[in-house]
Amino acid sequence: MARLVLENVAKIFSGSRREKIAAVRDLNLTIEDGELLVIVGPSGCGKTTTLRLIAGLETPDHGGIFLDGRSLAGVPPKDRDVAMVFQNHALFPHLTVFENMALGLRLRNFPRAEIGERVNAAAEMLGLAGLLQRRPTDLSGGECQRAALGRALVRRPRVFLLDEPLSNLDAPLRLQLRGEIARLRRRLGATMIFVTHDQAEALALADWVAVMKDGAVQQVARPAEIYGRPASRFVAGFIGSPPMNFFEGALAEKNGVLVFQERAGKGPSFSIELKTAASLRQYAGQAMTLGLRPEHIVAAAEGNGMAVVRALLERVEPAGAQSLLYFSSGSHSFVARGPADAALRAAEPIPLHFDMEHARFFDPLTGVALAC
Numbered sequence: 001m002a003r004l005v006l007e008n009v010a011k012i013f014s015g016s017r018r019e020k021i022a023a024v025r026d027l028n029l030t031i032e033d034g035e036l037l038v039i040v041g042p043s044g045c046g047k048t049t050t051l052r053l054i055a056g057l058e059t060p061d062h063g064g065i066f067l068d069g070r071s072l073a074g075v076p077p078k079d080r081d082v083a084m085v086f087q088n089h090a091l092f093p094h095l096t097v098f099e100n101m102a103l104g105l106r107l108r109n110f111p112r113a114e115i116g117e118r119v120n121a122a123a124e125m126l127g128l129a130g131l132l133q134r135r136p137t138d139l140s141g142g143e144c145q146r147a148a149l150g151r152a153l154v155r156r157p158r159v160f161l162l163d164e165p166l167s168n169l170d171a172p173l174r175l176q177l178r179g180e181i182a183r184l185r186r187r188l189g190a191t192m193i194f195v196t197h198d199q200a201e202a203l204a205l206a207d208w209v210a211v212m213k214d215g216a217v218q219q220v221a222r223p224a225e226i227y228g229r230p231a232s233r234f235v236a237g238f239i240g241s242p243p244m245n246f247f248e249g250a251l252a253e254k255n256g257v258l259v260f261q262e263r264a265g266k267g268p269s270f271s272i273e274l275k276t277a278a279s280l281r282q283y284a285g286q287a288m289t290l291g292l293r294p295e296h297i298v299a300a301a302e303g304n305g306m307a308v309v310r311a312l313l314e315r316v317e318p319a320g321a322q323s324l325l326y327f328s329s330g331s332h333s334f335v336a337r338g339p340a341d342a343a344l345r346a347a348e349p350i351p352l353h354f355d356m357e358h359a360r361f362f363d364p365l366t367g368v369a370l371a372c
Helices: 046-054 095-109 113-124 141-153 172-186 201-203 221-229 233-240 276-284
Strands: 006-013 018-033 036-040 062-067 080-084 159-163 191-196 208-213 218-223 246-252 257-262 272-275 287-294 297-299 308-320 323-328 332-339 349-354 359-361
Touching: 006 046, 006 159, 018 218, 036 046, 036 201, 036 218, 046 080, 046 159, 046 191, 062 276, 080 141, 095 113, 095 141, 113 141, 113 276, 113 308, 141 172, 172 201, 201 221, 201 287, 208 221, 208 233, 218 233, 233 246, 233 287, 233 359, 246 276, 257 287, 297 332, 308 332
Parallel strands: 036 191, 036 208, 080 159, 159 191
Antiparallel strands: 006 018, 006 062, 208 218, 246 257, 246 287, 257 272, 287 359, 297 349, 308 323, 308 349, 323 332
16 A cells, blocks of 8 residues: 655745745645656646655655655655656666666665566566666667666655656657556556646646646646636646636626626627526626637537637647637637638638537636636
8 A cells, every 4th residue: 555645745945045935835635545646837836846855855844744644754765665756867877777777776785686586577667678788878868767767666666756757858758658657557556646847748647636836736636627627727727738718807697697798808809698607696797707728619610509709810820630720809819729621711700609618717816716
């Protein structure tokens, strides 16, 4: 079993002017045995500091970290049964792949036969069996990163910590190693925490996704919920490529019908009836932010009973199997998805359907999602 719990964990550093910088603030996370949690967020949000706190490389200023109910307070890194893979593979250049992978076991005085067995088994699993006698300078970037994974794997820890292990690789290698990590995780059934700033990696790998901002967790949920029901405007804007579109406006009642009225701008603004958002009626007369993902905005001919909005097409951006269509309406610019062969011309008004069943509404001041 390897159940990891973080309770009200905080870490504060002193800045260059001795100001207090909260790298992690009141962090609460629970990772059950065998789960893969992906922590995602922008640079400087506290992702790596969280891993370093778990690994024992940093000491929390308050709060507790527990592994299977046992507090890790005061436990040195080597005794935590946790292995960490860094963003930089950090292999010793003068050692072979075998020696790099075996080093941790040798320092723990494992028998030579067991070291050989563990290293060979990990190398076979990672496709490194023919490279064990090479040095890091003779390897590709992907092979070096696999060797770093192997170094953690041979320890057979209860928890794996992976700190942006794919960020220094080019796109094809990232996809390849992402698949290898997913297969490795299924084969081992290990508890893993994977840190990344790439939301596509987060959605592809995770059992659970934790989105961080400014040292605090904004939302922890399954990938589908993070994408479909973000808890805040920040989460909605960070997760998704392109991100969710946002429209500022207000809710109003017209002839007993609740509508969202876009804020007026240079061009004509739109008004949309909200037929399935009765819970929002309490906010009538208040400012509101409407959020809608690009795939939920389609050309009117493709719609079926959805709200119609006319917007000016500004440009079409080919994106392989689809096109990204950039529009403007009122005081807003937004993007929709279209077919690769979309026969549309820029600078012409296009009728669009907004699928309001997938709409999210946010408080314009706090950014918190409203129930609807």
